[in-house]
Amino acid sequence: MPAAIEIDHLSKQFRLYNEKFSSLKERAIHGGKLTYEPFWALRDVTADISEGETYGILGRNGSGKSTLLKCVAGILKPTSGEVRIRGSLAAMLELGAGFQQELSGRDNIYLNGSLLGLSRAEISRRFDDIVAFAELEQFIDNQVKYYSSGMYVRLGFAVAVNVEPDILLVDEVLAVGDAAFQRKCLDHVRRFQREGRTIVVVSHATDVIRQNCERCMVLSHGNVITVDEAGEAIRVFLADLLGVGKPEGDGGEGGGNVIAIGSVRTEHGGSGTRPHLYPGESLTVTAEVDSLAEVRDAAATVAIHDDSGELVFASDPDDPATFIELPQGGGVLHFDFPEVPLLDGTYSVSVGVRSLSDTAIYDWKDQEAQFEVANPGRTTGRVRMPVDVSFRVRSTGTTGEVPVVGRDLGTDGREPSVSEAAS
Amino acid sequence: MSIGAVGPAATEPDLPAAVDDSPLPARVTRATERTMTVVNGELRLGPRLRALWDNRELLLLFIRTELKLKYKDSILGFLWSMLNPAMVLGIYWAAFSVINRGGGIPQFAIWLFAGLLAWNLFNNAAMTSTTVVVGKAGIVKKVAFPRELLALSTVGVAAFLFVIQVGVLVIVMAALGMTPALGYLADMPLAILDLIVFTSAVAVFLSAVNVYYRDTQHLTEVALMAWFWGTPIVYAYGSIASLVARHPSVLFLKYLYVCNPMTPIVMTFQRAIYGKASYVSPAAGNTAHVATTLLPNLGVGGYALGLVVVLVASVALFLGALVVFGRLEGNFAEEL
Numbered sequence: 001m002p003a004a005i006e007i008d009h010l011s012k013q014f015r016l017y018n019e020k021f022s023s024l025k026e027r028a029i030h031g032g033k034l035t036y037e038p039f040w041a042l043r044d045v046t047a048d049i050s051e052g053e054t055y056g057i058l059g060r061n062g063s064g065k066s067t068l069l070k071c072v073a074g075i076l077k078p079t080s081g082e083v084r085i086r087g088s089l090a091a092m093l094e095l096g097a098g099f100q101q102e103l104s105g106r107d108n109i110y111l112n113g114s115l116l117g118l119s120r121a122e123i124s125r126r127f128d129d130i131v132a133f134a135e136l137e138q139f140i141d142n143q144v145k146y147y148s149s150g151m152y153v154r155l156g157f158a159v160a161v162n163v164e165p166d167i168l169l170v171d172e173v174l175a176v177g178d179a180a181f182q183r184k185c186l187d188h189v190r191r192f193q194r195e196g197r198t199i200v201v202v203s204h205a206t207d208v209i210r211q212n213c214e215r216c217m218v219l220s221h222g223n224v225i226t227v228d229e230a231g232e233a234i235r236v237f238l239a240d241l242l243g244v245g246k247p248e249g250d251g252g253e254g255g256g257n258v259i260a261i262g263s264v265r266t267e268h269g270g271s272g273t274r275p276h277l278y279p280g281e282s283l284t285v286t287a288e289v290d291s292l293a294e295v296r297d298a299a300a301t302v303a304i305h306d307d308s309g310e311l312v313f314a315s316d317p318d319d320p321a322t323f324i325e326l327p328q329g330g331g332v333l334h335f336d337f338p339e340v341p342l343l344d345g346t347y348s349v350s351v352g353v354r355s356l357s358d359t360a361i362y363d364w365k366d367q368e369a370q371f372e373v374a375n376p377g378r379t380t381g382r383v384r385m386p387v388d389v390s391f392r393v394r395s396t397g398t399t400g401e402v403p404v405v406g407r408d409l410g411t412d413g414r415e416p417s418v419s420e421a422a423s
Numbered sequence: 424m425s426i427g428a429v430g431p432a433a434t435e436p437d438l439p440a441a442v443d444d445s446p447l448p449a450r451v452t453r454a455t456e457r458t459m460t461v462v463n464g465e466l467r468l469g470p471r472l473r474a475l476w477d478n479r480e481l482l483l484l485f486i487r488t489e490l491k492l493k494y495k496d497s498i499l500g501f502l503w504s505m506l507n508p509a510m511v512l513g514i515y516w517a518a519f520s521v522i523n524r525g526g527g528i529p530q531f532a533i534w535l536f537a538g539l540l541a542w543n544l545f546n547n548a549a550m551t552s553t554t555v556v557v558g559k560a561g562i563v564k565k566v567a568f569p570r571e572l573l574a575l576s577t578v579g580v581a582a583f584l585f586v587i588q589v590g591v592l593v594i595v596m597a598a599l600g601m602t603p604a605l606g607y608l609a610d611m612p613l614a615i616l617d618l619i620v621f622t623s624a625v626a627v628f629l630s631a632v633n634v635y636y637r638d639t640q641h642l643t644e645v646a647l648m649a650w651f652w653g654t655p656i657v658y659a660y661g662s663i664a665s666l667v668a669r670h671p672s673v674l675f676l677k678y679l680y681v682c683n684p685m686t687p688i689v690m691t692f693q694r695a696i697y698g699k700a701s702y703v704s705p706a707a708g709n710t711a712h713v714a715t716t717l718l719p720n721l722g723v724g725g726y727a728l729g730l731v732v733v734l735v736a737s738v739a740l741f742l743g744a745l746v747v748f749g750r751l752e753g754n755f756a757e758e759l
Contacts, residue, residue: 014757070756074462074567077753082463089460097565100488102495111488114481115566 002086004167004198005049005072010081012042012067012222041067043222044081051086052196054189056213056230058203058237064222065202069093069169072200087166087198090116094171095156101145105136105155108144112159126162133184134158154181161188167198172205182380206234206307206346210372231275238346238370259295259326259362261333262288264351264369268340276374279343279384283371285335287351291326297356299323302335305367307346312382323356341384343375466749468742474569481568485576490583508588512536512595528659528717529702533592533601537696538656538689540588541614545622545685546647547581552626553633553640560759570752571745574630578623592696606723607695613730614691617737621684624740631744631751634758654685659693661701661716684736687729694718694726 015036041064049055059065070076072083073091098115099108109130113123123130131140134154136147144152170189189212192199203209209216209230216233218225218240226236269281277283285302299322303314315322315335324333333351348367355362375384475482494500516532528534555573556563563570596603633639655663660680667677680686694700700718719725 071462074460075564076756077464078462079464082461085460085462086458091565091567093565098559098562100492102492103488107488107491111484114484115562115568120480120484 002051003048003084004051004053004086005047005200006084007045007047007049007068007072008082008084010042010045010068010071010078010083011040012064012071012076013079014039014041040222042071042078045219045222045224046081047217047224047227049198049200051198052193053215054193054199054201054213056201056203056209056216056233057219058206058209058216058233059219060204062221063219065204065219066093066171067222068219069171069200069202073169085167088117089167089169090160090163090165091169092157092160092171093169095153095160097156099144099152099156102143104142105131105134105140105144105147108155109140109159112156113163116160116163117165118163130155130158130162133162135181150181157181157185161185161192165197167200168192169200169202171202172208183378206237207344210234210346210374211344234346258292259298259353260290261351261353261363261365262290264288264349264365266349266369266371268371276372277340279341279373279375279377279379280339283337283340285337285349285351285369287333287335287365288330289326289333289353290330291328294328295326295355295362297323298326298353298362299356300333300335301350301352301354301364303350303352305348305350307348312342312347317354324353326353340373342373343379343382343384344373345382346370346372464753466746468745468749471569471571471745471749475571475575478569478572482572482575482579485572486579486583489576489580493580504584504587505591508584508591509595511539512591527704527715530599530601530697533596533599534659534693534697534717535657536588536592536595537693538654540585540592540696541618541689541692542651542654542656542685543588544578544581544585544618545625546651547584548578548622548626549629549643549647551577551580552630553643556630556634556755557637557759564756564759570755571627571748574626574748575623577630578619578626581622582619596696602698603696604694604698607691607698607726609723610691610726610730611695613727613734614688614695617684617730617733618688620734620741621688621737624737624744627741627744627748631748634755635751650683650685653679654683654689655680656689659715659717660686660690661718664719665716684733687726687733690718691726691730 016039045064045068057065057068067076069091070093071078072085073089073093075091075093098112100111103111106127109127110120110123113126113130114120118126131137134151134157136151136155136158139147139151144155147155189199199212201208201212213230215227216230217227218233218237220240225240226233228236264285264287267284267286268277269283270277299317301315301317301322304312306312333353335351347370349369349371350364350366351368352364353362354364490501494503497503499506512532515535519531519535552574555577556570559573562568563573629639629643663676663680667673697717700720701714701716704713704715
């Protein structure tokens with residue numbers, strides 16, 4: 001498979017000025033000598049992205065992933081090295097970039113489309129598709145400054161996907177709009193994939209990469225850490241994230257080192273057959289614990305964070321079920337969750353053991369192990385909530401109101417709810 | 424009545440959301456057949472010029488957008504671009520023909536307007552170009568396109584206003600019964616070409632420099648003011664020439680005027696539109712008729728020669744401006 005994008009020893013240096021002098025006077029005062037520190041946003045990045053591939057670029061904020069995308073898009077010029085691109089390319093770095101607030105949606109479609117490389121004739125031909133996709137038929141001649149942020153973003157996406165480039169660069173813009181629109185965007189990305197177009201997705205969200213990409217590059221401080229199949233790359237990314245991001249001295253030394261938590265592992269209902277678990281399956285967290293002395297008044301704590309660091313769950317500190325007694329020696333602490341009601345995402349598990357008699361924490365392992373939930377259904381959101389939908393005919397009305405049976409639910413002013421299918 | 428699951432059976436681990444099953448379009452070409460784009464730190468003038476040409480539709484769109492925004496929400500809209508120069512012409516007529524008498528130049532408003540026509544195009548574009556890249560930071564930071572187009576769009580907008588002003592001038596001249604010097608009108612296309620190329624060079628240069636040195640815009644304002652009075656627009660070149668003839672010590676003035684690319688352009692406008700290179704003051708009292716020279720007494724070819732020199736210089740300046748722009752453009756996205 002020929003490479004659609006060849007990134008060849010690409011480096012990009014930024015200058016971090018100690019103070020930004022943007023007027024002649026200031027430059028003159030400092031004698032033209034500006035003190036700056038060279039900052040390498042990208043260092044010798046080399047990669048081949050094959051044609052028809054969906055390629056992820058994963059990295060934390062400031063890892064250089066957006067700089068890389070901008071270099072590929074031709075917005076920034078590399079300091080050294082080059083990028084060779086075969087075919088037409090469109091970059092979606094920001095939806096609705098270049099929209100003119102004062103102009104109508106119609107004018108902005110032409111402006112934005114032209115910026116992305118469409119000719120006037122092509123835009124005219126696709127105009128109706130774009131408007132329909134954005135669901136803005138009745139507002140298209142209004143100024144975009146009156147649009148809601150959702151309408152704005154929908155219009156931006158509608159133009160971008162209708163450019164139909166050979167190569168599409170996407171920078172974390174997939175997570176826009178309401179669920180229905182997200183679905184539509186995802187369908188469009190899937191269609192692009194089926195049509196053999198090359199897609200490069202930049203994100204710090206592992207689930208976006210896992211769901212969409214075949215291969216993935218992991219960047220850290222401008223260096224390529226790994227280029228691998230998506231699952232493995234995410235593992236490397238998380239290892240790097242936790243290795244670097246762990247604050248020093250997190251977890252108290254208060255209880256001395258009487259109790260030390262060793263490795264923390266997760267196991268789930270589907271372990272052995274697949275790396276991820278499905279919503280509703282069981283999860284077991286185990287932690288190796290070494291105890292130098294017998295401890296009778298300890299309590300175990302378990303907490304789960306999502307990949308953006310938000311706390312999803314933490315056990316109740318007053319729950320007697322978490323109170324444990326540890327004999328001297330080693331053992332394994334088990335946390336059994338019979339059912340995990342979470343939807344898609346990568347979650348980190350923290351385990352701690354604290355003293356019941358005072359506030360001392362014997363040991364705390366922060367976000368030590370991960371587990372991944374992959375939702376096979378089309379439910380979206382954060383948690384799995386089983387829902388039954390029924391329609392009840394009004395029984396009292398004998399005249400006038402004819403019971404509506406068999407009519408499409410959606411036209412009744414109610415959203416047809418999606419019920420969560422049992423896995 | 425239970426509806427049950429709307430989503431697909433939840434056993435498929437990967438999501439092959441086959442909602443849109445449109446057939447593959449034939450336009451997805453194989454990579455080997457496609458044109459290759461190379462992004463690197465090098466700067467090549469040829470591809471840059473070609474990119475400008477390839478994106479001419481975008482340039483027109485930028486110009487249209489700018490014009491639309493300019494008169495948006497105003498009741499008279501585009502009529503303003505007509506009313507404005509008409510009013511300016513009226514004010515000049517009132518100020519100079521009635522009150523001051525314009526140093527004696529007959530039909531002074533027309534004389535002035537002829538020179539201003541060229542100057543306004545240059546001045547408008549130069550002034551707006553300084554802030555155009557900074558003002559469009561949103562696009563510049565997020566979309567890849569030849570950014571010179573932004574600078575050129577300011578020239579386009581100025582050129583549009585120029586055309587309107589020409590329309591006003593034609594109407595007023597017809598009303599006054601004045602005729603231009605028909606022979607010299609042949610030099611006008613060349614003069615306008617000079618004006619566009621030279622203005623583009625300045626606009627491209629200023630738009631890039633102002634990203635790095637934001638005081639360019641203020642400096643430009645002052646410089647344009649000085650430049651305006653250094654160009655024979657309000658007064659006639661003839662008065663400078665006769666000054667130099669009387670006092671050879673100020674010969675440098677003549678060179679200064681010759682080096683100003685706007686001088687030949689403005690003088691061609693004046694020669695063609697105003698129609699006369701000199702005028703004769705009527706005898707008053709005991710003085711005889713006095714002939715005053717306004718413009719060099721050259722033929723159509725003489726004016727054309729000056730314009731050709733300016734054209735060569737302007738093209739060179741334009742290419743130079745593209746090089747400067749190209750060097751500075753690489754870091755626009757981080758500077759803005």
